[in-house]
Amino acid sequence: MPDDRFIIVLTAPSGAGKTTIAHRVLEERPNLSFSVSATTRDPRPEETDGRDYHFLSVNEFEERINDGDLLEYEQVYDGLYYGTLKSEIAEKSVGGGVLLDIDVKGAINVKKAFGDDALVLFIAPPSVDELERRLSGRGTETDADVETRLNRARMELGMKDEFDAVVVNDDLNKAVEETLSHVDRFVHS
Numbered sequence: 001m002p003d004d005r006f007i008i009v010l011t012a013p014s015g016a017g018k019t020t021i022a023h024r025v026l027e028e029r030p031n032l033s034f035s036v037s038a039t040t041r042d043p044r045p046e047e048t049d050g051r052d053y054h055f056l057s058v059n060e061f062e063e064r065i066n067d068g069d070l071l072e073y074e075q076v077y078d079g080l081y082y083g084t085l086k087s088e089i090a091e092k093s094v095g096g097g098v099l100l101d102i103d104v105k106g107a108i109n110v111k112k113a114f115g116d117d118a119l120v121l122f123i124a125p126p127s128v129d130e131l132e133r134r135l136s137g138r139g140t141e142t143d144a145d146v147e148t149r150l151n152r153a154r155m156e157l158g159m160k161d162e163f164d165a166v167v168v169n170d171d172l173n174k175a176v177e178e179t180l181s182h183v184d185r186f187v188h189s
Contacts, residue, residue: 006097007089007114008032008183011107012123013153015135017169021123022101024176029183032099033092038064038073040081054085072102072109077148082106097187104156107163119186121179122163126170128154 010025012018026032038054040061049055056064061081064070073083082103092098100110104122111120125131131153135146160166165182169175 005093005095005117006187007093007100007110007118008097008186009100009102009107009110009118009120010123010179011102011104011120011163012169013104013125013131013156014149015131015153016123016125017134017172017175018123019101020172021167021169021176021179022099024172025179025183026099028176028180029097031096031187032183033096035084035088035092035098035100037088037100037102038070038081038083038085040079056081071113072106074103074105076103076152084110104159108159111163119182120163121182122160122166123175123179124157124160124166124168125153126168128157130170 010018010022022034026034036050036052036054038056038061040056040058043049043053043055047053058079058081061083064085065073069086071084071086071089073081075081084100084102084106089098102110107120110118125134128150132146132150135141135149141149167175167178167182
């Protein structure tokens with residue numbers, strides 16, 4: 001990857017705050033562009049196709065897999081895919097950096113693919129209890145969905161040491177500052 005191009009990845013269990021932190025990092029570092037992920041889940045009422053996600057049908061997503069169009073992807077839950085389109089990285093990394101907000105296994109795959117040309121930060125919740133409170137407070141999932149996400153979160157938390165750094169999101173402003181510090185060191189190294 002040329003010196004003026006770089007990849008920053010934020011990863012975390014669902015509800016840990018990575019998307020909120022990603023938006024704040026993008027506000028503070030205009031040289032970063034956001035890579036919009038693809039998913040097969042239904043959009044939430046406030047979400048827009050192409051801005052929040054590229055919303056694809058399962059068939060469309062599987063065609064993209066077969067065509068080799070994805071940098072990384074995972075079937076996170078039964079019938080529910082998430083992934084990063086290679087075209088997003090190519091387009092968004094021209095002349096600067098690209099920020100990915102992706103799941104834990106996808107982040108591992110990006111790190112394997114890009115090595116030292118990617119900074120991968122794990123955003124951790126202060127505790128599983130706090131994560132449960134955040135997920136339940138969203139009001140977007142059923143109790144069964146929250147429990148499924150918590151079970152997955154426990155597995156993902158066990159993988160946090162595989163990343164370049166861990167940022168605990170117990171105070172949002174502090175977590176954003178710590179994330180920016182990691183990003184700045186990486187970009188200027």
